Amino acid sequence: MMTLLSGCWGKAGESSGSSSGSGDIPDASFAAYGSVYRNAHYLEDGTTLLDAVPVEEVHLPITLSGAVSQSAQLSFALGGDAVRGEHYELSTGSESPLQLALGMTDGAIDVTLDPLGRVGSVWFREKLCRLTLTGGTNVSVQEPSEFRLFIRSTAPVPRIEFQSGAVTGNSDGNPHTLLIVQSEVSGETTVVYYNLSGTAQEGVDYTIAPGCESGVLSIPAGLASVPLGFNIAPAADGSGKTIIVNLDHEVMDRSDENLWTHTHNWDLETGDPFYASDPSDHTAWGGGLASSAPAGTVGLDVIEQGALLPKTGPDGHELQGLVQSQFMEGGNWYVRKSQENQLSCGGPVNFLTLSAFTRVSVHVETFLPPDDWRDSQFVKMNVRNRTKDINHSVVLRRGATAAEVQFDWQGDSSWGEPIQTPTGFWGLWRHRELQSAIWSRDFGVRTETIDGQVLTRLWHSHLATGEKVFEDASGNQVTEELGVDLTEPIMRFTYFSDSDGSDILTGGDVANRGKGLLAYWPMLEASDMVTVGPPGVFWEKRSRFWEPRGNACLDPSAVIASTFTIQ
Numbered sequence: 001m002m003t004l005l006s007g008c009w010g011k012a013g014e015s016s017g018s019s020s021g022s023g024d025i026p027d028a029s030f031a032a033y034g035s036v037y038r039n040a041h042y043l044e045d046g047t048t049l050l051d052a053v054p055v056e057e058v059h060l061p062i063t064l065s066g067a068v069s070q071s072a073q074l075s076f077a078l079g080g081d082a083v084r085g086e087h088y089e090l091s092t093g094s095e096s097p098l099q100l101a102l103g104m105t106d107g108a109i110d111v112t113l114d115p116l117g118r119v120g121s122v123w124f125r126e127k128l129c130r131l132t133l134t135g136g137t138n139v140s141v142q143e144p145s146e147f148r149l150f151i152r153s154t155a156p157v158p159r160i161e162f163q164s165g166a167v168t169g170n171s172d173g174n175p176h177t178l179l180i181v182q183s184e185v186s187g188e189t190t191v192v193y194y195n196l197s198g199t200a201q202e203g204v205d206y207t208i209a210p211g212c213e214s215g216v217l218s219i220p221a222g223l224a225s226v227p228l229g230f231n232i233a234p235a236a237d238g239s240g241k242t243i244i245v246n247l248d249h250e251v252m253d254r255s256d257e258n259l260w261t262h263t264h265n266w267d268l269e270t271g272d273p274f275y276a277s278d279p280s281d282h283t284a285w286g287g288g289l290a291s292s293a294p295a296g297t298v299g300l301d302v303i304e305q306g307a308l309l310p311k312t313g314p315d316g317h318e319l320q321g322l323v324q325s326q327f328m329e330g331g332n333w334y335v336r337k338s339q340e341n342q343l344s345c346g347g348p349v350n351f352l353t354l355s356a357f358t359r360v361s362v363h364v365e366t367f368l369p370p371d372d373w374r375d376s377q378f379v380k381m382n383v384r385n386r387t388k389d390i391n392h393s394v395v396l397r398r399g400a401t402a403a404e405v406q407f408d409w410q411g412d413s414s415w416g417e418p419i420q421t422p423t424g425f426w427g428l429w430r431h432r433e434l435q436s437a438i439w440s441r442d443f444g445v446r447t448e449t450i451d452g453q454v455l456t457r458l459w460h461s462h463l464a465t466g467e468k469v470f471e472d473a474s475g476n477q478v479t480e481e482l483g484v485d486l487t488e489p490i491m492r493f494t495y496f497s498d499s500d501g502s503d504i505l506t507g508g509d510v511a512n513r514g515k516g517l518l519a520y521w522p523m524l525e526a527s528d529m530v531t532v533g534p535p536g537v538f539w540e541k542r543s544r545f546w547e548p549r550g551n552a553c554l555d556p557s558a559v560i561a562s563t564f565t566i567q
Helices: none
Strands: 003-008 025-031 039-042 059-066 073-077 089-090 098-100 106-115 127-137 147-154 160-162 165-169 176-182 194-197 206-208 227-232 242-247 300-303 321-324 334-336 357-365 378-385 390-399 418-420 425-433 445-450 452-465 469-471 477-479 486-492 516-526 561-567
Touching: 025 127, 059 147, 106 127, 160 242, 160 477, 165 176, 176 561, 357 378, 357 486, 378 452, 390 418, 390 445, 390 452, 425 445, 486 516
Parallel strands: 165 561
Antiparallel strands: 003 039, 003 147, 025 059, 059 106, 073 098, 073 127, 089 106, 127 147, 160 176, 176 227, 194 242, 206 227, 242 561, 300 321, 321 516, 334 486, 357 452, 357 516, 378 390, 378 486, 390 425, 418 425, 445 452, 469 477
């Protein structure tokens, strides 16, 4: 069986069709499942529960506004990247057009999964099957007229490794190959990424064969190995120099899984197949983002950059601003873990149980003119233990010079030295209710080079031992319970105070309205076995669930590095 995700992507709108529900002609629409623009695990009874139970068939109910007074036909179209006959098939009686008999008040489309019988054996990336009601005879269509089925494989993600960890040779044996093997046949092309080191110099002592470069070399779907070819320069023969090739993929334990709504910008169109939540939902206390704006007003503005050459992320997408609106009075908006990633949420309220280790991190950019006046000087990150009313929080401060951020809110500089980044100097402003509070170990700022661009990354790690006693908001002594307390990692990119770094905007702080940062690639890591310190390599993910770089992962105990010695 396969795991299936579904979302009812309805929108308010007018009915469509020749008669639009007039007279005795009913309107047809997909039945709503829980909420619009939210995907959850779909069970056979039509409910959106959180239990990730694989299913063999999906029943998609269709609602009619009234009984069919004469025989009717309802047509629908199929779309998305899921392949009919491979990832899904329509059950008998569910072909378009659907036949609606006299007196019927509802209908359904039944979709079967895994028609090729490859369940659990052939992995593939999450696929989208889009079903759209298009109209018909003696029936009209109204919103929601589209349903999106996200189909996921239950097979293990393929693992790659070298066939051998040590090889020798010289120019007489050109071309040489290091064979890369895959644990299972995959339904996707595996793209192989690697990095080179050793005493031999590429372009001088050896060259990589065309088509074997990192990010180009690939294992086609259906195959299980590929050779990495290279040639040794005759001048290097007998040198004893080494070529070390390290596979550059994620490890199979998924400890670096990105559990946040992952967007290349914050205002994804709902037509994007990777749309994961509603980060541009400008409502109070809702969605993947939340704000304390007065009811009916906008607390968060997602804005385009006004610069002639706006800043982009390494993936090429133009970044958008996250700023507070003019209505912000009693707090500041925040980003929290995606409602979409139900496997780790523990409930639609976006909580997960407290683990021994939690790290939040995010990349940030500043605005360019004419929008630079919007730049925020503060960022807050916290892991909120909602069960015990504890906020493990860190506030970082940004300035144009080191002197501006040398001191924290109490005038203390003993925490360390400001960090210079492409976005300016960053220092510590305040921390509260932390298990430990060491700069560059439990929280901090670092620069990273990704795809040739030097970026600013902010991070905060929370360690929980179940032993340290904290005071909650009411002054009560409380101790955290690992695996029991419910937590909610949060980031606030527009953190303001009129004086001392307190948790709220006292008096509204009118002068600071409309400020924020270009924040992107937020990441949440949760694991019981993670080394304390800065976050590791950032692996870009635009899907809702973990799908590894290059469609393959690594087993740390396998041969993930190979050394070629030139003799």
